[in-house]
Amino acid sequence: MEPLWTEIDHVAIAVRDLDAAAAWYERAFGARVVHREVVERDGVAEALLAVADSYVQLLTPTRDDSPVARFLATRGEGLHHVGYRVADCAAALAAVRAQGGRVIDEAPRPGSRGTTVAFVHPSAAFGTLIELVEDPAA
Ligand code: CO
Helix, strand or coil, X not given: CCCCEEEEEEEEEECXXXXXXHHHHXXXXXXXXXXXXXXXXXXXXXXXXXXXXXEEEEEEECCCCCHHHHHHHHHCCEEEEEEEEXXXXXXXHHXXXXXXXXXXXXXXXXXXXHCEEEEECHHHCXXXXXXXXXXXXX
C-alpha cells in the first residue's frame, strides 16, 4: 500500500519555560520561531521552530491539570510526542485502529495552526505518543 505518512510533521518537546527554550534553540541552532499558539482545549502553549519542511514543537502547560503539566510532573522535561504528517487523518486513524492501535482521539479533531489531528496511545505504539497531523497548508 501507499505510505499513509508523508513527512515528520513535528517532534514535540515538553519544557517548563517556553521562551527560554525557544531562545536556546535560536542561539544554538539559528532556529526561527515561525508560529506561536495557545491551545486552550489541550492546556498548552506552543512555539514552532522550522526545520526544513518540519518543526520542532516546544510545548508548555497553561494550567496545572493539563496532560502536559502531568507529563512534566512525572517525567520531567523532554520528548513528548512525534507528529506524523498524513494526507488524510481519518484514514490514518482507521488504519492504526485496524492494527490494534489504541487511540486517544476517537475521531479527528482540530489541532494548532489549522491542522486536523488525532493522537494514538503509546501503549499500543511501542512506547511513543503519536499524533497524526493533516495539514491543509502543507
Ligand atoms: Co503535536
